[in-house]
Amino acid sequence: QQQVKQSPQSLIVQKGGISIINCAxxxxxxxxxPWYQQFPGKGPALLIAIRPDVSEKKEGRFTISFNxxxxxxxxxxxxxxxxxxxxxxxxxxxxxxxxxxxxxxGTRLSIRP
Amino acid sequence: NAGVMQNPRHLVxxxxxxxxxxxxxxxxxxxxxxxxxxxxxGLKFMVYLQKENIIDxxxxxxxRFSAEFPKEGPSILRIQQVVRGDSAAYFCAxxxxxxxxxxxxxxxxxxxx
Numbered sequence: 001q002q003q004v005k006q007s008p009q010s011l012i013v014q015k016g017g018i019s020i021i022n023c024a025x026x027x028x029x030x031x032x033x034p035w036y037q038q039f040p041g042k043g044p045a046l047l048i049a050i051r052p053d054v055s056e057k058k059e060g061r062f063t064i065s066f067n068x069x070x071x072x073x074x075x076x077x078x079x080x081x082x083x084x085x086x087x088x089x090x091x092x093x094x095x096x097x098x099x100x101x102x103x104x105x106g107t108r109l110s111i112r113p
Numbered sequence: 114n115a116g117v118m119q120n121p122r123h124l125v126x127x128x129x130x131x132x133x134x135x136x137x138x139x140x141x142x143x144x145x146x147x148x149x150x151x152x153x154x155g156l157k158f159m160v161y162l163q164k165e166n167i168i169d170x171x172x173x174x175x176x177r178f179s180a181e182f183p184k185e186g187p188s189i190l191r192i193q194q195v196v197r198g199d200s201a202a203y204f205c206a207x208x209x210x211x212x213x214x215x216x217x218x219x220x221x222x223x224x225x226x
Contacts, residue, residue, distance in 0.1 A: 006155075043117070043204050043217035044156065089155050099146060099169055101215075103155030 003027055004092050006104030014112050019077040021107045023090035026071065030092040034101070035064065035075050038087045047088070048075075080111045115139070117207050117218035118187075125224045126195050134190040134221045138207030145188045146215060147180060150202040162188060195225045 005024045013019045025033075031052055036044035050057045050064040050073065057064045063076040077084055090104040118137040126132050138145050143164055148156040161169040162182040173180065177195075182188040192199055202222045206215040 004155075041219070043206075043219045045217065046214060091155075099161040100158045100172070101148075101156075103157070105155045106153075 003102045004090060004104045006090050006107060008107060009105070010108040010110070012110045012112060013080045015080065015082060017080050017111075019075075019080045019084065019109055019111070021075045021088055021090065021109070022072065023074065023104050024070075024072045025092045025102075027092070027102075028071070029094055030102075032093050033064070033066065033073050034091050034093075035062075036089040036091060036103075038089065038106075044089060077109075080109075082111045082113050085109055085111050117142075117205055117216055119203075119205050119218035119221050121221060122219065123222050123224070125226060127226055128196060129194050132192040132195050132199070132223055132225075134192075134203050134205075134223070136188040136190070136205030136207075136218060138188070138205075139216055142207035142209050142216075144208045144210065144215070145182050146206045146208075147188075147190050148204045148206065148217075150204060150220070152201070156204060159190075192223075195223075197225045199223060200225045 003026050007022050034049035035047045037047045038044040048059050048062050050066050052068045055066050061078045066073045087106045087108050089106050091101045093101045120135050145162045147159040150156045158172040160173050160180045165184050177193045179191045202220045204217050204220045206217045208215040
């Protein structure tokens with residue numbers, strides 16, 4: 001049973017454009033929603049995270065939008081740069097515990113110069 | 114301050130052999146988590162350990178897989194009698210507490226031939 005669904009599977013964006021990745025979850029007990037960035041040959045690194053008591057969180061060029069009623073959340077990367085090219089995973093868990101983080105299937109993002 | 118160290122980075126085993134994957138957590142971290150990433154998929158939780166204790170192994174296959182985190186030394190993920198389906202990237206993460214951010218290592222890529 002896939003508890004976190006992520007789309008699209010791959011995404012190509014022009015430099016300077018906005019990259020948007022969407023996720024949906026099923027378990028209403030989840031209360032922590034992190035996004036991870038993974039470069040080839042590296043482990044995933046926490047990029048930004050949100051809790052369901054807020055609808056939006058912004059850190060630099062990265063913004064999470066959260067819709068609790070629809071059980072959906074998305075990552076927006078503004079002014080996308082070639083260095084942003086990586087695989088992005090949305091995830092969900094109860095609390096911020098790394099135990100049983102449920103990951104989405106990933107989005108491979110390519111930023112074209 | 115070294116990050117989570119995993120070794121080896123790449124491991125090739127023939128079917129039926131044993132694979133041992135090692136993880137040294139970040140300094141001061143006593144919680145270790147193992148995740149498996151199959152090609153083109155997200156990470157899936159396997160096991161959560163503290164020093165000398167297995168806290169949650171609900172993601173571990175019932176047979177051939179075992180994990181330990183001794184009082185001294187790294188955490189070990191052991192796979193006995195490997196099969197081709199075990200080929201994957203295995204990631205270790207560590208945290209100072211159960212409900213704090215975890216940091217991932219660079220992973221061990223296991224190939225079974």
